[in-house]
Amino acid sequence: MSGVIDFVNVSTEGLESSPVVDALAGLRANEARYFKNKYDIAFTTLPAAKAKNLVDYVAKVLLERDIVIASKPLEATEMLIEGVRWTYVFYESGLAINVLYALEPGGKRAVGFKLSMGMDVPEELATKFKFARQKSKLAGEIRGTFFVVKGEY
Numbered sequence: 001m002s003g004v005i006d007f008v009n010v011s012t013e014g015l016e017s018s019p020v021v022d023a024l025a026g027l028r029a030n031e032a033r034y035f036k037n038k039y040d041i042a043f044t045t046l047p048a049a050k051a052k053n054l055v056d057y058v059a060k061v062l063l064e065r066d067i068v069i070a071s072k073p074l075e076a077t078e079m080l081i082e083g084v085r086w087t088y089v090f091y092e093s094g095l096a097i098n099v100l101y102a103l104e105p106g107g108k109r110a111v112g113f114k115l116s117m118g119m120d121v122p123e124e125l126a127t128k129f130k131f132a133r134q135k136s137k138l139a140g141e142i143r144g145t146f147f148v149v150k151g152e153y
Contacts, residue, residue, distance in 0.1 A: 004042045005032035007138060014047060014075050020094035023116035026139035027096050028075070031088065033138065039081050048073035048089065057153070058089045061099050061111055064151050067124055071095060083107070094119035101153060109149035117141045 005011075007029040012021045015028070032043035048055050054076040062069065071093035078087045084107070087099045094116030101109050113125060117140035121131060131143035 004044050007033040018092050020116045020118045023118050024094045027116045030136045030138040045075040045077045048076050051076035054078050054087055055089055061153055110146050112146040115143040
């Protein structure tokens with residue numbers, strides 16, 4: 001799916017190949033609701049094939065921790081809000097990764113991982129992180145974790 005993500009009428013378009021398609025669509029809608037409510041910004045995604053630069057950027061940041069995601073990327077998006085670059089990639093496995101990167105030196109910089117309900121922790125993350133649980137009306141239960149980015153990207 002290329003376009004604005006509707007968090008009222010949740011669509012699975014663009015995510016159909018995921019084994020946890022409904023939960024991943026709910027997770028994507030949950031992120032869309034966050035940006036609409038907090039910043040009044042529409043969350044717009046592109047197919048990963050059309051946003052290869054964003055997928056590559058996230059992969060580059062993950063290499064800081066020697067992480068290579070095995071799952072196929074399905075969609076990606078990026079927004080610049082109040083001096084912070086937010087980059088998201090949604091993967092076929094049900095994983096969503098976001099890179100929050102303040103453009104000003106010394107600002108917040110982190111990578112967040114969110115797992116859709118029903119998916120196992122990916123092998124490449126299982127030994128490196130513990131995941132906390134949070135409830136979501138749109139996504140059921142989301143498990144998430146993060147790490148602080150040290151490098152310059």
